[in-house]
Amino acid sequence: MAIDSSASLPLSWPRRHPGKLVLLAALALLLIFGAPKSPVFAALYEWSPALAVGFGQNILISLLAIAIGSLLGLLIGALAVSPLWITRLPARIWVQVFRNAPWLVLIYFTTYVFPFELHIGKSWIAFPDWVKVTIGLALPASANVAEIFRGAIGSIPSTQWEASRSLAFTRGQIFRSIILPQCFKRMLPPWMNLYAVITMGTALASLVGVHDLIDTAQIASNTVNLTGFTVLIYFSVLALFFAYCYPISRITQFLERRYAFS
Amino acid sequence: MPSPETRAEQPLISLRDIHLSFGSNRVLRGIDLDVQRGQAVSIIGPSGSGKSTILRCITGLLQPQRGNIRVGETEVHKLKSEAQRIELRKRVGFVFQQYNLFPHLSVLENLVIAPRKVLGRNSAQAEQEARALLAKVRMEHKADAYPGQLSGGQQQRVAIARALAMRPELILFDEVTSALDPETVGEVLTVIRELTEEGMTCVLVTHEMRFAEDISDVVYFTENGLIVEHGSAEQIFQRPVSERTQAFLRHALGDAGRRPAAAGDPYLLSNISRYGLSV
Numbered sequence: 001m002a003i004d005s006s007a008s009l010p011l012s013w014p015r016r017h018p019g020k021l022v023l024l025a026a027l028a029l030l031l032i033f034g035a036p037k038s039p040v041f042a043a044l045y046e047w048s049p050a051l052a053v054g055f056g057q058n059i060l061i062s063l064l065a066i067a068i069g070s071l072l073g074l075l076i077g078a079l080a081v082s083p084l085w086i087t088r089l090p091a092r093i094w095v096q097v098f099r100n101a102p103w104l105v106l107i108y109f110t111t112y113v114f115p116f117e118l119h120i121g122k123s124w125i126a127f128p129d130w131v132k133v134t135i136g137l138a139l140p141a142s143a144n145v146a147e148i149f150r151g152a153i154g155s156i157p158s159t160q161w162e163a164s165r166s167l168a169f170t171r172g173q174i175f176r177s178i179i180l181p182q183c184f185k186r187m188l189p190p191w192m193n194l195y196a197v198i199t200m201g202t203a204l205a206s207l208v209g210v211h212d213l214i215d216t217a218q219i220a221s222n223t224v225n226l227t228g229f230t231v232l233i234y235f236s237v238l239a240l241f242f243a244y245c246y247p248i249s250r251i252t253q254f255l256e257r258r259y260a261f262s
Numbered sequence: 263m264p265s266p267e268t269r270a271e272q273p274l275i276s277l278r279d280i281h282l283s284f285g286s287n288r289v290l291r292g293i294d295l296d297v298q299r300g301q302a303v304s305i306i307g308p309s310g311s312g313k314s315t316i317l318r319c320i321t322g323l324l325q326p327q328r329g330n331i332r333v334g335e336t337e338v339h340k341l342k343s344e345a346q347r348i349e350l351r352k353r354v355g356f357v358f359q360q361y362n363l364f365p366h367l368s369v370l371e372n373l374v375i376a377p378r379k380v381l382g383r384n385s386a387q388a389e390q391e392a393r394a395l396l397a398k399v400r401m402e403h404k405a406d407a408y409p410g411q412l413s414g415g416q417q418q419r420v421a422i423a424r425a426l427a428m429r430p431e432l433i434l435f436d437e438v439t440s441a442l443d444p445e446t447v448g449e450v451l452t453v454i455r456e457l458t459e460e461g462m463t464c465v466l467v468t469h470e471m472r473f474a475e476d477i478s479d480v481v482y483f484t485e486n487g488l489i490v491e492h493g494s495a496e497q498i499f500q501r502p503v504s505e506r507t508q509a510f511l512r513h514a515l516g517d518a519g520r521r522p523a524a525a526g527d528p529y530l531l532s533n534i535s536r537y538g539l540s541v
Contacts, residue, residue: 159358159360159362160362160364162323162358162362163356163358163362163363163364164364165323165351166321166323166351166354166355166356166358167351167356167376167380167424167425167428168348168349168351168352168376168380168428169348169376169379169380170344170345170348171344173379173380177375177379178364181366182364182365182366185366
């Protein structure tokens with residue numbers, strides 16, 4: 001990384017960004033000292049636990065969706081690179097369908113197609129809306145992960161295959177020992193990018209009645225019924241999503257730069 | 263079990279009338295080639311004459327459309343399944359022009375992975391052998407480095423050690439010095455020379471004419487998918503019969519390749535008519 005001049009001259013974060021730090025401190029002071037006097041800030045303070053719970057719901061949905069999507073996506077991606085067309089074809093159809101469908105349509109689809117409770121054995125198990133939304137987001141996530149996976153495998157030079165074959169590895173051994181370990185490193189940046197996009201997609205959950213951050217913000221806005229508060233609370237929602245997704249995107253950029261040379 | 267005498271007469275590798283084409287491009291058009299055990303055999307010839315393809319046929323990476331290939335007791339052209347070809351590749355080492363080390367593994371792991379996973383050797387033993395092989399190619403000080411941290415010549419020596427770690431009966435070298443700068447070519451050639459002196463059967467595709475002349479027992483000259491001429495190194499390089507071989511060697515050894523001494527002012531475009539100028 002000799003060509004990266006900022007890496008060769010390490011500065012701690014506060015010294016590199018004095019302006020941002022001052023701005024942040026000013027904002028904190030304004031919130032702490034300005035808040036109690038204004039009814040708008042008082043209402044925000046009052047509603048902040050509910051907002052936190054709502055955002056927790058968003059994060060839970062996003063984490064579950066990326067987990068399910070990744071497992072499913074790796075499976076479908078593996079099928080998509082299989083030499084047998086009988087497994088390749090369904091995988092390709094899955095990827096094309098779910099990559100090209102609007103997420104909101106998929107969320108409505110899973111919400112209204114699945115029953116609201118499941119009959120397993122003798123007991124009825126509730127099938128809550130937020131789980132349906134999670135599945136609705138996991139479907140496009142799986143298609144995207146599959147495509148990331150297929151791209152990563154394709155990006156490994158064919159000479160690696162040739163070299164491993166000349167060393168008498170079987171196809172399975174080449175995949176497990178040579179190709180996959182190199183793939184995961186290449187997959188990490190786009191995969192994290194996908195996670196950030198899915199987190200932003202969880203905002204759609206409010207449309208089917210999940211009590212997430214947006215839904216809570218709407219309720220708060222209607223209850224308090226102050227124009228200033230409505231503006232402020234949607235700014236807070238924006239800030240919360242940004243505060244969560246921005247570091248992910250920065251880490252992704254860092255990883256992309258780090259892996260660009262190897 | 264054949265007696266030692268008859269085995270010595272029977273070549274380790276023999277290719278008979280090998281034909282191979284990629285689509286309509288006929289790369290090999292009837293290759294006959296024999297390699298005795300313990301010999302160093304070089305294949306020389308212009309680019310695109312099918313030299314590398316011959317090596318890939320020997321180890322079963324490519325399957326010719328016609329002809330017989332025998333390596334030891336194995337009839338390569340009759341192998342039907344990948345599993346059978348894998349058995350063949352355990353006995354045949356291959357070193358590539360672009361080294362093709364595994365970039366996610368350290369030098370030592372590059373050497374150990376195939377003996378462990380393919381031959382089922384235990385880790386400690388495989389690692390001990392790998393360190394001995396690294397010492398042999400003078401790379402023991404880089405055992406824990408990653409391929410990306412090594413120079414081309416160092417990577418190529420590791421690649422040779424990786425092929426040796428499988429304890430092959432023979433090694434195929436595919437233009438192993440073509441991607442190296444002139445200074446590091448020597449260190450790789452020294453390693454190959456030592457191998458041939460130890461009696462390892464080597465088949466080299468090379469553009470290093472002096473080296474080929476120096477170490478080879480037999481030299482084959484190929485052009486357009488055919489063997490034009492073959493014989494001892496001395497015979498091919500000193501007394502080539504074919505006119506085509508003579509012309510190739512004349513160019514390859516650089517007698518006619520010298521550029522004429524500078525004449526006149528380089529800034530004066532004296533032969534400007536050679537360039538089609540249109541305004």
